Amino acid sequence: MIKIAVMGYGTIGSGVSKTLEMNKEIITNNVGEEVSLKYVLDLRDFPGDPIEDKVVHDVNVIANDPEVSIVVETMGGTKPAYEFVKMMLESGKSVVTSNKALVAAHGTELLEIAASKKKNFLFGASVGGGIPIIRPLRTSLAQDELQEITGILNGTTNYILTKMKDEGLSYEVALSQAQALGYAEKDPTADVEGYDSCRKIAILSSLAYEKEANYEDIHTEGITKITNIDFQYANKAGMAVKLLATSRRVGDKFYAVVAPTMVDATCPLYSVSDVFNAVLVKGNIVGDLMFYGSGAGSLPTAAAVVADVIEVAKHPHCSVMRIWSREKLEFSDYKELESRFFVRFEGKSNKNAVIELLEPTKAYELEGMDEYGVVTKKMSQNAFEEALKKLDGVISVLRVH
Ligand code: HSE
Helix, strand or coil: CCEEEEEEHHHHHHHHHHHHHHHHHHHHHCCCEEEEEEEEEEECCCCCCCHHHHHHCCCHHHHHHCCEEEEEECCCCCCHHHHHHHHHHHCCEEEEEEHHHHHHHHHHHHHHHHHHCCCCCCCCCCCCCCCCHHHHCCCCCCCEEEEEEEEEEEEEEEEEEHEEEHHHCCCCHHHHHHHHHHCCCCCHHHHHHHHHHHHHHHHHHHHCCEEECHHHHHHHHCCCCCCCHEEEHHHCEEEEEEEEEEEEEEEEEEEEEEEEEEEEEECCHHCCCEEEEEEEEEEECCCCEEEEEEEEHHHHHHHHHHHHHHHHHHCCCCCCCCEEEEECCCCHHHHCCEEEEEEEEEECCCCCHHHHCCCCCCCEECCCEEEEEEEEECCCCCHHHHHHCCCCCCCEEEEEC
């Protein structure tokens, strides 16, 4: 029997315990022996819960118990998760986590400690919830040179943007609906400002390009300035606005950016709605792939955690995770990247200069509004910004995918 512990009995931790019970037979058949939950570490007690007798409040109980070989970390944040995970790895246990903040900030070091002990540090649930994306990147796509990863990596913002598009809600009303449904936190900053997506694309970039990507180097814009007028234009143009996290290899340069972007109906990301996530991957051999599924939620995320537990259980004495190098992944200036842009201008002025400088491929007007919008030709953000300096009355700008 394999004994495991769960640190943090919140949404995901309780989902892990439920999954181990619900699918006990399947998991036992896969591993070849039973996987049993021995401890739950939490500050709270859970009277009446099936795990009530397993609750401990002292992390040392788990670290010092040689029977526990795998520890699941579902606490979130880096304090005290980093200290606790390091302690578990150093005491010779494998760790499975769903914590993107921890992986984005300390992933390299934790992978190295695990490898030095011939143990595992796996984090399949840290990006895309239940979507299997981390494992395919390091196994099924090991033969490819990965050229681009573009994803809708945050369920909360995708829910808000879907409501704005489909129901014409304002950003504020859509956000409070998301909060009422428990999708958005009381303080929604990490989601709506794009920080959550930024950490996730940093993790995917490290895996894809095999160097340490620092999330602080990634240009990140959130969705707080998107208005329902932007959506009126998007609907008219047959597009949707999505918070896209992209990282790209162009020759020997790498770029990454997180920003709200207009997506055409022909793109598979257009129809990814509500709290769903999706990731498009482009490889030089395999071509285009798309991964789609529940990006958050108790059981979908627990599924990814338990899949990692099973993999660790099957490899008790070897590291299955390829480690990216400590070398820093240098991102070039995202403004060198080419894109089309959607620009709204006040009044009817500027039109000749707009045509000359931005060479728009499409123009749109909204009935009764003293403004218009254009989709520019493909140009670098640097060139676009230079052109914009010469134009008056700009209301807002969005990238077009
Ligand atoms: N806040 C995250 C989201 C949770 O909305 O996608 C999953 O990482």
